[in-house]
Amino acid sequence: xxxxxxxxRGGGGEPVQGTIEAQSMDAAAGQLxxxxxxxxxxxxxxxxxxDVGELLQRLNQPRPGLDDLILxxxxxxxxxxxxxxxxxxxxxxxxxxRNIYMVNALxxxxxxxxxxxxLSSSLARHRDIFDPLYISMxxxxxxxxxxxxxxxRMNQYLELEKDTRExxxxxxxxxxxxxxxxxxxxxxxxxxxxxAFAKVFERAGAELPIFTRILIATSNFFVAYWPWMLxxxxxxxxxAKYYLATDQGRYVWGRAKIRMPLVGDIIxxxxxxxxARAFAMSMKSGVPIIQAxxxxxxxxxxxxxxxxxxxxxxxIERGDSVTRTATSTKMFTHLVLQMLMVGExxxxxxxxxxxxxxxxxxxxxxxxKNLSSIIEPVMIVLIGGLVLVLALGVFLPMxxxxxxxxx
Numbered sequence: 001x002x003x004x005x006x007x008x009r010g011g012g013g014e015p016v017q018g019t020i021e022a023q024s025m026d027a028a029a030g031q032l033x034x035x036x037x038x039x040x041x042x043x044x045x046x047x048x049x050x051d052v053g054e055l056l057q058r059l060n061q062p063r064p065g066l067d068d069l070i071l072x073x074x075x076x077x078x079x080x081x082x083x084x085x086x087x088x089x090x091x092x093x094x095x096x097x098r099n100i101y102m103v104n105a106l107x108x109x110x111x112x113x114x115x116x117x118x119l120s121s122s123l124a125r126h127r128d129i130f131d132p133l134y135i136s137m138x139x140x141x142x143x144x145x146x147x148x149x150x151x152x153r154m155n156q157y158l159e160l161e162k163d164t165r166e167x168x169x170x171x172x173x174x175x176x177x178x179x180x181x182x183x184x185x186x187x188x189x190x191x192x193x194x195x196a197f198a199k200v201f202e203r204a205g206a207e208l209p210i211f212t213r214i215l216i217a218t219s220n221f222f223v224a225y226w227p228w229m230l231x232x233x234x235x236x237x238x239x240a241k242y243y244l245a246t247d248q249g250r251y252v253w254g255r256a257k258i259r260m261p262l263v264g265d266i267i268x269x270x271x272x273x274x275x276a277r278a279f280a281m282s283m284k285s286g287v288p289i290i291q292a293x294x295x296x297x298x299x300x301x302x303x304x305x306x307x308x309x310x311x312x313x314x315x316i317e318r319g320d321s322v323t324r325t326a327t328s329t330k331m332f333t334h335l336v337l338q339m340l341m342v343g344e345x346x347x348x349x350x351x352x353x354x355x356x357x358x359x360x361x362x363x364x365x366x367x368x369k370n371l372s373s374i375i376e377p378v379m380i381v382l383i384g385g386l387v388l389v390l391a392l393g394v395f396l397p398m399x400x401x402x403x404x405x406x407x
Contacts, residue, residue, distance in 0.1 A: 004028045008039040022111055030114030034087065064102045064129050066162045072102070073155035080148035087113050105129055118142055133157075133278050133299035140285045153281050160277060164270050164364060171371040172263060178379050182386065189390065191226060194219035201397050211393035247303070254304035262374060266367045268305075272331060273360030275300045275309060280353035289316060305331065322349060335359070 004025065007017045016037055022028035025042055032039045072093070079089035090110040097103050105126045112122035120139035123130045134154055141150025198216045201208055208216070222229070243249040258268040278299040282292035290313055297309035308329040315325030323341045326332050332340075336356050343352030 003044070005043050006032060006037075006039050007041045008032060008037045010037055022114075027111040027115045030116075034114070064099055064105075066158055066165070068097075068099055068102055069129070069134070070155055070158045070162065072097075073151045073158060077148050077151035077155060080151060086119060086147075102129070119147070131299060133282070133295045136282065136287060136291065136295040137285060140282075140287055144286060150285065153285065157277060157281055160361070161274065164273070164361065167365065167368045168263075168266065168270060171266075171368045174372060175375045175379060178383070182383065186386075187222070190219045190222040194394075195223060197394055209392070209396045211389060212397050215390070215393035251303040251307070254302040254306075257302070258304070262371070262378075266364055266371065268331075269360045269367070270364045271300050271302050271305050273357050273364060275305070276353045276357035276360060280350045280357060283350035283353065289322070 003019055003021050005017070005019050006028065007015070010016045020028050020031055022031055025044065028042055029039050032042075075093055075096075076089060079092070080086070084092075087110055090106050090113070094103060094106055094110075097106065108125065109119070109122040112125065113119065118139075120135050120142055123135050123138055127135075137150045137154050138147070141147040194215050198219065201212065201216075244253055258264045258271070260267070275296050278296040279292055282295060283289065287295070293309055293313040293316070297306040297313070300306050300309065308331055312322070312325040312329060315328060316322065322344055323337060326340055327337055336359065339352045339356055339359075340349070343349035
């Protein structure tokens with residue numbers, strides 16, 4: 001950030017001079033006026049170069065996540081509620097936040113406010129931290145004079161979002177660890193264990209069972225080609241990472257997630273619950289229905305479902321009802337569609353969408369609690385089958401050899 005050298009007059013008319021760090025010369029002048037200093041001359045002395053300490057902090061710290069946004073929203077709500085000016089509130093937060101990405105973003109936001117921009121436009125400069133839903137809610141709060149309520153609603157929404165994500169992650173943690181352990185065990189067995197047994201069987205010269213021949217062939221393939229397999233795995237991971245960073249990749253992955261066995265239906269309902277909550281919150285804040293659907297489509301974090309929500313927006317623009325456009329997407333259950341119809345007829349669609357969000361969240365909570373009981377039998381069958389194949393492949397020829405030696 002540029003550094004400016006200034007000369008001016010203090011509140012009592014005394015001459016003052018010094019340096020100040022700001023986004024622009026206008027922002028520097030604004031900061032000085034806020035500090036009751038009338039600038040006479042402002043000159044840029046240098047542009048900040050690469051700060052090694054800040055670079056190391058960036059490398060060691062992740063980008064702001066839900067926890068950072070929840071804390072920021074809660075603190076801003078408390079400060080706005082107390083009547084503290086927003087520029088002063090942001091200055092106070094800069095002293096307590098430790099994430100370097102968030103600190104730099106707030107510095108820029110404060111500088112933009114001091115130069116005359118509004119808060120929502122300043123937040124929009126940092127879309128890697130603040131999503132379209134967050135920016136839209138803050139814009140509505142600014143226009144309606146209820147900025148503190150907007151921060152409170154975003155805090156509540158983000159807390160629900162975090163709770164849902166944590167429940168889904170906790171349910172998937174066990175099968176992920178089991179699959180990883182199985183993959184590591186298979187690699188060790190194929191590269192080191194089975195070759196040792198293969199030498200014993202080869203010296204015995206006995207005819208091997210089909211399971212043993214399959215294991216030895218698999219092991220020989222692993223031993224001969226493991227560097228190529230490792231390289232191919234790394235290449236696939238890198239290619240998948242770059243592909244998922246594209247619009248088409250995100251769209252394909254969004255569709256694939258909800259078609260996964262066991263967990264796809266849970267992810268689908270969790271995403272629809274997120275949409276319903278975001279849509280209801282936008283409607284309650286006074287956002288027009290078309291804009292509410294737009295920001296909700298971006299908030300679901302699934303381009304495939306987001307495209308269906310945008311199709312709803314197109315249908316409403318053509319004059320169709322919300323219920324009819326929701327029915328055409330074929331994503332909502334009959335119960336949800338009935339609730340939407342009631343909401344349209346009574347003019348309380350925001351309340352009905354809140355009910356829809358609560359319905360989906362309860363369904364997800366119930367399914368997540370029972371997910372482990374569904375996955376455990378599948379994992380037991382897979383592990384049992386693996387152990388059976390290994391046992392038959394390794395111990396059958398050993399029993400044959402023992403029978404021959406004893407016979």
